[in-house]
Amino acid sequence: xxxxxxxxxxxxxxxxxxxxxxxxxxxxxxxxxxxxxxxxxxxxxxxxxxxxxxxxxxxxxxxxxxxxxxxxxxxxxxxxxxxxxxxxxxxxxxxxxxxxxxxxxxxxxxxxxxxxxxxxxxxxxxxxxxxxxxxxxxxxxxxxxxxxxxxxxxxxxxxxxxxxxxxxxxxxxxxxxxxxxxxxxxxxxxxxxxxxxxxxxxxxxxxxxxxxxx
Amino acid sequence: xxxxxxxxxxxxxxxxxxxxxxxxxxxxxxxxxxxxxxxxxxxxxxxxxxxxxxxxxxxxxxxxxxxxxxxxxxxxxxxxxxxxxxxxxxxxxxxxxxxxxxxxxxxxxxxxxxxxxxxxxxxxxxxxxxxxxxxxxxxxxxxxxxxxxxxxxxxxxxxxxxxxxxxxxxxxxxxxxxxxxxxxxxxxxxxxxxxxxxxxxxxxxxxxxxxxxxxxxxxxxxxxxxxxxxxxxxxxxxxxxxxxxxxxxxxxxxxxxxxxxxxxxxxxxxxxxxxxxxxxxxxxxxxxxxxxxxxxxxxxxxxxxxxxxxxxxxxxxxxxxxxxxxxxxxxxxxxxxx
Numbered sequence: 001x002x003x004x005x006x007x008x009x010x011x012x013x014x015x016x017x018x019x020x021x022x023x024x025x026x027x028x029x030x031x032x033x034x035x036x037x038x039x040x041x042x043x044x045x046x047x048x049x050x051x052x053x054x055x056x057x058x059x060x061x062x063x064x065x066x067x068x069x070x071x072x073x074x075x076x077x078x079x080x081x082x083x084x085x086x087x088x089x090x091x092x093x094x095x096x097x098x099x100x101x102x103x104x105x106x107x108x109x110x111x112x113x114x115x116x117x118x119x120x121x122x123x124x125x126x127x128x129x130x131x132x133x134x135x136x137x138x139x140x141x142x143x144x145x146x147x148x149x150x151x152x153x154x155x156x157x158x159x160x161x162x163x164x165x166x167x168x169x170x171x172x173x174x175x176x177x178x179x180x181x182x183x184x185x186x187x188x189x190x191x192x193x194x195x196x197x198x199x200x201x202x203x204x205x206x207x208x209x210x211x212x213x214x
Numbered sequence: 215x216x217x218x219x220x221x222x223x224x225x226x227x228x229x230x231x232x233x234x235x236x237x238x239x240x241x242x243x244x245x246x247x248x249x250x251x252x253x254x255x256x257x258x259x260x261x262x263x264x265x266x267x268x269x270x271x272x273x274x275x276x277x278x279x280x281x282x283x284x285x286x287x288x289x290x291x292x293x294x295x296x297x298x299x300x301x302x303x304x305x306x307x308x309x310x311x312x313x314x315x316x317x318x319x320x321x322x323x324x325x326x327x328x329x330x331x332x333x334x335x336x337x338x339x340x341x342x343x344x345x346x347x348x349x350x351x352x353x354x355x356x357x358x359x360x361x362x363x364x365x366x367x368x369x370x371x372x373x374x375x376x377x378x379x380x381x382x383x384x385x386x387x388x389x390x391x392x393x394x395x396x397x398x399x400x401x402x403x404x405x406x407x408x409x410x411x412x413x414x415x416x417x418x419x420x421x422x423x424x425x426x427x428x429x430x431x432x433x434x435x436x437x438x439x440x441x442x443x444x445x446x447x448x449x450x451x452x453x454x455x456x457x458x459x460x461x462x463x464x465x466x467x468x469x470x471x472x473x474x475x476x477x478x479x480x481x482x483x484x485x486x487x488x489x490x491x492x493x494x495x496x497x498x499x500x501x502x503x504x505x506x507x508x509x510x511x512x513x514x515x516x517x518x519x520x521x522x523x524x525x526x527x528x529x530x531x532x533x534x535x536x537x538x539x540x541x542x543x544x545x546x547x548x549x550x551x552x
Contacts, residue, residue, distance in 0.1 A: 042286060049279050057274035059266040071275050075282060082286050093256055097263025104266075108230065153267035171231035172265055178231045193226060200225030204261040211260040 028211075029095040034088045037081065045082055052096065053078075056103045062173050063107040064114075073110060077103055094211055108175035149210065156206040164199035167192055215239050215377050217248060224255050228262040239377050242370030437516070441475055444468045450523055452531065452550030458482050463513075463531065463548050467523045474520035478505070478513040478531065478548065491534040492517075493542055494526045502529075504538040523552045 029051050036044035053074065060070035060077075081099070088098050157165065170181045178196065182189045215236075220243045226232050227240055244251055441447065446469045454461035463478035476492055484490065484506055490513060493499040502520070505513040523529075531548040 040290070042283065042290070045286060046279070046283060049282065053279070054271050054273050055266055058269050058272045061272050062266070062269050067275070071278055074274055075278060075285075078282050079285065093259045094263065097260045100263040100266060101259065104230070149264075150267045150271065153264045157265070157268040168229055168265070171226070171229040172262065175230060177233050178226060179233060181231065192231075193223075196229060196231055197222065197225045200229065200258055200261060203265075204225075204257050207261050207264050208257065210264060211257075 029099070031088070031090050031095055034095050038088070045078075048081070049078060052099050055096070056099060059100060059103055060107045063104070063111055063175075069110070070107075073107055074103075077106055097211075104172070111175055152210070153207065156203055159206065160199050160202060164195045164202075167195040168199045171196060215243075215374065215381075217243070217251070220248075221251055221254065224251065224258050228255070228258040235377065238373055242373045245366065246370050434516075438475060441466060441468055441473065444470070446470055448523055448552065450529055450550055450552045452478075452529055452548040454480070454548055455546050457533075457545050458547045461511075461548060463550070465523070465529055465550075467520055469522065472519050472522075474502075474517040474523075476503075476505070476513075476515040476517065478507075479511065481507045481511050481513055481547070483507065483511065484533075487536050488533055488544075489536050489538060490531050490547065491538045491542065493530045493532065494521060495528045495530060496521065496526055499530070499542050501538060501540065504534070527551065 029048065033044055033048055033051075037048055056077065057070060057074050060073050061067060064070050064073065081102075088095060093101075160168070166185070167181055170176045170184065171178070176184065178189060178192050181187075182192045185192070220240050223232060223236060223240060227237065232240065244255070448467045448469065450465040450467065452463040452465065458481060461478065461480040461482070463476065466475045466477075468474070478490070481490065489504045489506055491504045492502040492515060494502045500521075502517055503515045505515040507513045528549060528551045530542070530546050532542040532546050533544040534542070535544075
């Protein structure tokens with residue numbers, strides 16, 4: 001049964017689609033699936049969970065650094081998608097990008113409210129609880145397409161100079177504004193803006209095939 | 215902010231690195247119907263959406279899915295507002311029972327039918343009036359939505375304007391700061407120049423003093439030159455006595471102006487508190503003036519009104535106490551006659 005999944009090739013460059021998309025491929029998510037969830041299809045909801053929960057949990061855990069809190073937030077987000085799934089707009093991006101945007105924004109909100117309540121703040125990526133957790137074992141739905149996508153994004157990100165990676169991570173995962181990053185790193189504001197711009201432009205160029213073919 | 219500036223900050227927008235003001239300006243720009251920014255934004259969004267794929271993957275707790283499915287099933291079985299669309303429909307005709315409750319058994323059927331008919335007619339008029347009201351309200355709502363859209367666009371334009379004004383203010387502030395700097399520099403230069411000017415004034419005062427003494431000396435020379443050029447000048451020479459053997463003097467007399475110029479040379483230096491005094495001896499010695507000597511042992515004297523030398527028996531110079539005396543009291547140093 002699972003063998004069929006491994007025949008589904010990534011939509012990213014250098015690969016091509018060999019057979020129709022299997023029912024439970026990890027990525028990308030079909031906009032029609034979101035539409036079914038919006039209509040109250042519980043089975044579609046289960047599929048959406050299988051396809052996106054690992055990515056979204058990875059994200060919430062990276063931002064919040066606490067498994068229980070990350071799981072709590074993930075549950076909240078999926079319930080919100082169930083209730084308000086209709087809010088997804090095809091014109092504004094891929095379903096994955098939409099889910100990631102919603103999740104990141106909710107996690108950053110939670111991080112900020114926690115910071116304002118006097119919790120500690122993580123200073124660099126090496127300090128997060130996420131990296132201390134046991135390594136991920138591929139789930140039943142994690143297949144070649146997902147692994148290849150991961151490898152491609154990882155490679156593209158690693159191609160950026162370290163300073164650009166750091167600026168992007170502080171903005172994206174710590175929720176810091178360019179001014180906050182500049183004062184945190186003791187660098188001129190213009191330098192930080194340039195790092196983010198260059199980093200994102202390069203990522204956009206390197207990863208474009210991922211969404212163009214999707 | 216201009217379109218180019220806003221397009222530049224799109225990458226910062228998708229990673230959440232903009233401050234509130236920039237974010238609002240960009241939102242307003244996107245709402246204003248920019249033809250290129252939404253497409254670029256979509257791509258940046260897609261790229262940012264892939265970022266978590268670079269993280270080491272972590273699966274959520276296994277029980278989470280079951281918990282979620284259970285929650286949504288429980289919610290689906292409890293009818294609520296959000297799931298209203300998914301409620302089972304009423305049986306055909308059942309709705310009438312909600313409008314007209316079944317009649318009590320003591321009312322006969324024709325009466326029930328009449329009441330039902332009247333109620334039905336009443337309801338029909340009610341429905342018609344509600345429908346016209348709904349139409350009016352829908353129109354009103356559409357008008358309000360249009361107005362709201364207009365207002366939103368106006369607010370967006372105002373926000374852009376405010377942002378531009380703020381930038382202008384910052385630029386002006388910078389300019390004022392630089393002007394203040396150059397003003398301070400000019401003040402410093404001015405202070406330097408004033409110092410120089412004061413020095414120059416001092417020098418000028420000294421020069422004027424020198425020039426005034428030179429002018430005085432020049433005037434004396436002129437006077438003497440005029441004096442010497444006159445054809446009526448007479449010369450009396452005076453010779454040194456034993457007191458000053460090498461000394462001598464000349465007295466030049468100009469008859470027309472009755473002026474005389476006396477010039478002595480090789481005079482011995484004056485002892486302290488002493489002066490030389492010139493005498494014209496007619497019947498008795500008459501004071502003709504006092505003089506001192508300069509570094510070259512020379513003495514000069516101008517006599518404004520001089521008696522005719524022809525009537526003067528003798529000219530003599532004696533050493534007298536400072537200020538001179540009415541009659542000679544000291545030694546004679548020079549003597550001579552016409």
